[in-house]
Amino acid sequence: MTAIRRTRQLVFDKFDRHFCFVRARILPSLALLLVCTVAASFAAPPAEKKPDPEVVYRSQIIPFLKKHCLECHGSDAQEGDIRFDQFADAAAVASDEKTWQRTIQMLRSGAMPPEDAEQPSEPVRRSVLNWIEHTIYKFDCDTVTPPGHVTIRRLNRAEYNNTIRDLFGLTLRPADDFPSDDVGGGFDNIGDVLSLPPLLMEKYLAAAEQIAEHAIVTDPSQFVRSQFKFRDNLIGEGTARYDYSQNSRRWTIHAEGGVGGDFDFRRDGRYSLRIIAAGQHAGDEPPQMELRLDGQKIKVFDVNASQMRGRYEIKWNVPAGVHHVSGHFLNDFEDPTAEDPRRRDRNLVIDSIEVDGPLDPRPEEYPDLHRKLIRFRPAGGRLALDAAKANLEPFIYRAFRRPPTAAEMSSYAALVDNAVKQGDSFEQAMQIAVTAVLVSPHFLFRVEGGDKSASPGLVRPVGDFELASRLSYFLWSSTPDEELLALAAKNKLHEDGVVQTQIRRMLADAKTQALVDNFVTQWLNLRLLDGVAPDPQVFPQFDAELKAAMRRETELFAAAIIREDRSVLDFLSGRFSYVNERLAQHYGIDGIQGSDFQRVSFADNRHTGVLTQASILTLTSNPARTSPVKRGKWMLENILGSPPPDPPPDAPDLDAVQKAKPNATLRQQLTIHRENPVCASCHKVMDQLGFGLENFDAIGRWRDKDGTFPINASGELPGGAKFNGPLALAKVLDKRRSEFVRCLAEKMLTFAIGRELAVQDRCTVDKIVEQVEDKEFRFSALVNAIVTSDPFRKTSEDEQP
C-alpha cells in the first residue's frame, strides 16, 4: 500500500516531487512499518479514489486562474491572445490543447505569472501543472501505458564506425566522410529522423568495398615480408668501398670483392633474392655480378644498368635460418688509354640487397582477419558453394546481430558461387559477399519484429537478439559482442539477473566511451563548441588548441562519472575536473605541466560540475561578451528540463538598450530589457540563472570585474531562491535535483530508445526518476532504470500500411 501510494503520489498527484523524495529517504523505517501494516490487511487494498477532473477544475483550477491569470488573460485584456475565462469545464480545456500546452510551458519555466505579480507556492504551481497535463493529454500511469514503436534505426555515423571496428578489428573510419546525420529531439540516433538519400547509399557501397578489400587478401604478395639492407648494414669484402662523399651513397667494388648481408629466412620456402646495382662500363662487356647465398654461386648477372639502378633478382628455395646474401664483381677491367675517359675503368656499384618471402604463404601466415573470414576454401571435393556457406554463417550472424535464415545463407552462397563461375577467384568472390552483407538492410538498419501476423499496437517484449542490440547500441554505440549474442541465443539475456550482470560488464568496458562521445556531447550541446568563434580582437588567446582542451575536460569529467559510478548530481556539483597545462593556465590553476590531462580537486569558490567548465561557458556566450540569457536558457533546457518558450518575433533586443544607455552594466541593460513585459516573463528566469555565472567571461576565465564594473553574480528565482556566485547557484540547482534527474532521464531515455518521447512516456520517466533517487543517484542506477523500463524492454507493433 505504501509503495502504491507513494508511486501514485509521485506520478499522479505530484504535489511536490522533491518533498516526496525527502520523505522517502528520511523515513525508511516508517515506510517499512507501513508496509508491514498494509501486508496484514492486504486482502482489501482500497483503490485510492482519483479526484474527478471536473471537481478539481472547479475547486482548484478556476480559483487559481482568477487569482493569477485573468487580470491579463480574461475578459478585460487578452495578452498574447490568450484568455482563460471561457473554458466552461475540464472538457473544454481538453479540447484546446494548443492554448494549454503554452500555458504549461510558461508555468513550468516560471515565466508566468509575471515577476511583479503574486507568485503561487511551489506545490500549488505543480499541482495545477499536473492537472493541466493530465486533462489535455489524458494519460493515466495506473493503467498500462504502451511502450511505443521505435521506427527501424539506420546506423548513424558513430555507430557505423564502431560497428566496423568491432566486427573486423579495423580502425578505418569510413563514416567520417558520410553526410551528417540529422538531429531530432536533440540526438542523431532517432529512427524517424535518420534518412537514407542516394548519396549515403553510394558511400555505404564504397565503404563496404573498401572494408572487404582490407579484410580479405586476394593477392598474397600484398603481405609477403620484405627485408632490406643498404649502406652500412651491408658488409664489404675485397676492394668494396662504401662511398658517402657524393650525393649518391653506394658501395663501389673496384676490382675483386663483393658486398653482402645476413638475412633471416623464417622457414623453408621460396624467396625472392634481389640486388639493386649498376655498373661503370669499360671494354666490350658489361660488369658481371655473381649473386651468392652463403658463398655459393646462385646466378651471374650482366649489369647493364649505369646511371639508373637495375634490379637483379632470382627466386630460390632457401632452408630456414640466417643466410648470407651477397653480390660479387667478376670481371674487373681497366683501359687507361680509352678515348672516352668515362670508359677506362669497369666497376660494380651496389645500392642495396633485398629478400622477399616466403613467397608461398601458408594458410596460417595470412592475416588473422582473412583467416577468420576464409576458414574454408573449395578443395578436395568441397564446392565453392559449401565453403562460402561455412565461411559466411558466423560472419553474417555477427553482422546481422542474429542467426541468418536458411534463405539468406543460400542467396549469399549463390552470390559467391556465381562470381567464381564468372572467373573470380574464391577470395574475390568472398569479398563480394562481404560487401553485400555490409550494404544489406539487415546490417544498415536495426530491424526489429517483422512478424506480419502480429496485430498493430500489440505489445510484446523485445526478443533476446533485439535486446542485445538495444543494450549494445545504447551503451557502446556499437554491435553486440559474442557474449551478448551467446546469451541471446540461449534465450537468457532478458532474465533480470543476467541483464544486470551484463550492464555491469558493459559499463566497465572501455567501449562506454561511446556514451560520452555520443550521449553526453549531445545532451550538453558540447558538439556545438566546434562552431563557436569568439571574437579574436577581444580574445586573442583563444585558439583551436584551447578549444580542444575545453572539450576534452568535459569529456573526461563525464567519463569519470560513468567509470566511477558516481552520483549524476556530480554533473552539477562535482568538485573535481581534468586540466592540462594550457587549460590550467586559462583557469589560473598553478602547478600543472604538459599536455596530458590531470585530475584536480577544487576547494575554491569557483568550480562546480559542468556549469563552470570553460566548454559550456564558451558555447553559451556571444563572440565578444557573456550572455547570461544564453547560459540561463542552456540551464533551463539541459539541466532543469523546462525550455523557455520561443521569443515573440517582434521582441526588442538588448543592443537597443545598450545604444540608449551605453554606460549601463550588462546586468542593468538586462534589467531595462525586462521592464518590457513581453520580455520580462521569460527573462526573469533565464537571466537570473545566467547571472550566477557572470564571474566567468565569454571563454570561461574567472573575472572579478567586467571592464570597470565589479561583477555582480547574484540572482533570485521565482519562488524566492536567492544565490550569489557559481557555488550558490549550484546549490540552488541541487535543491531542484528532481527536475535535473528528470531532465537527464528524459534525455537518456530518448537516446537509449532512439525515438522522441511521447506524452505517455511521462509515467516511465517518473519511475526512472524514483529508482535513481532510491539508489543515491548513481549513474548505473539511471542506466539500470532505463534498461528495465517498458519502452526499452517492450515494443508495440507498428501500424499496418
Next chain:
Amino acid sequence: MSKHLSRRTVLKGVGCAMGLPLLEAMLPQRLFAAEAAPPVRLAFISFPNGAIMDAWRPDGEGAAFEFGPTMQPLADLRSHVTVLTGLAQENGFAKGDGAGDHARSSASLLTGAHPVKTSGANIRVGQSVDQAAAERIGHLTKLPSLEIGTERGRDAGSCDSGYSCAYSNSISWKDATTPMAKEIKPRLVFDRLFGNSAGGSGPSRRNRVRQSVLDLVSEQAADLKNRLGRSDQKKIDQYFSSVREIEQRIIRAGQQRQEIAVPEFETPEDVPVDVQEHIQLMYDLMALAFQTDATRIITFVSANEGSNRPYRMVGVNNGHHELSHHRSDPEKVEQLKKIDLFLVGEFARFLSKLKETPEGNGNLLDNCMIMYGSGLSDGNRHKHDDLPIILAGRGGGTIKSGRHLVIREGAPLNNLFLSMLDRSGAGVASLGDSTGRLKVLDS
C-alpha cells in the same frame, strides 16, 4: 579518353583566383550522342538570414535599372542577369505553427511546401524543384543531381524551435520525406563527379559486381518491406529508391560512349578553415561539373539557414544570424550589408567563370539558369515574401536577361520554378504552391 586531355593536365590549383581553362578539348563531350544543342543547366544557390533589402533592390525596372549597392559585383554581368522582385515563399510563414522561421525558410525555399512542425516523427515537406528536374532529366548525366554546402548539419541540441534539423540542413528534397544530404568536403565532391578510379579491377568487373550485390540486397529489402509496418516501410522505401538510383547509374555507365575526362583540380584533404576559400572551391567545382556535363542540376547551400558564422574576411566578427535581428540598428545593418555584398561577390566570381567558358556558339553561362536567393527577405522580422531573388544565365537563349522584373501583385517563387523547369526540358504541371508559370519571364 583519346581526344581529351589526359587527367594530369591543365587545371591547376583553382583555390584562389584562376579561371577555368578555355581549351576546346576540355569542353563537355556529350555522354550520349543524340543531343545536338548544349543542354540547359540548373542551379539553386541559397544564402541564409535574408538580406538588407534597401541595399539590395535595384532602382528602376525592365532593362533600365540600377543595381542596389550590395548587388554591385554583378555590374559586369548585367546582361546575363535577371533580378526578380515580388516573389514569395508563403509557406515559410508560420501559418499557426509559431516560431521556427529559419527551419521553414530552408524547407520551403525550393519546395513551396509547408513543413510539418516536428522534431522527430513524421517529417514531411514536399519535393524540391531540383529533384523534380532530376526525376525527369537526371538520367542524362553521370550524376542526376549534386547537393553541396559549406556547413555540416548541427549535430546536437535543437536546430530551430521544435523543427527537426533535417529541415534546416537541406533545401533539396527527393520526395516529401527524404532530404538529400549535402556534401561539404570539396575533395569528396570532386570524387563524386569524376569518380574514384577503383584500384585494380576495371570498371566493367566493378559494375558487374556492384550489380550482383545490389540485386541481392534489393530482394532482401523487398522481403522486409512486405513484413514491416508503416513507419518502418518508409525507411525501407528510401533504401530501395537509393539502391535503384545507383543501379541506374551503373546501367548508364555501361551505355556511355566515353568516360568523363578527369580534370586536374587540387582539393584539400579536409574542409578548408578559410570560409572564403571553401565557398570558392565549391563554386569552382560547380563550374567544373557543368563544364564537363557530369551533372546538370546543382543545389548549393552557401551557409545553412540560421547560420551564425562570422565573416571575418570582410570585418564582420559577429554571428550572421544574431546580426540579422538588427532592429534597424545602423551598425548592424552595415555589417549585414558587408555580408550580402561578400556573398554576391563570390556568386559573381562564379558567374564570370561560366561566362568565360565557351560553349556552342556562346558561353556556358548562356546555357545556365541559376537562381540565387534566400527564403527570407527581412531577416529581422522573418518575412518570407518580397524575396531577394536573382536568376542568372539565359536558359539556352530562352531568357531575355539584363532586366529587373517587378511582380507587383506578388507571385509564388514556385511559379518561377515552373518556368525554369519548362526551359530545361523537365516541365511539370505544378509544384508545391505554384499557381502557374511566371509569364513576365517570357516577355
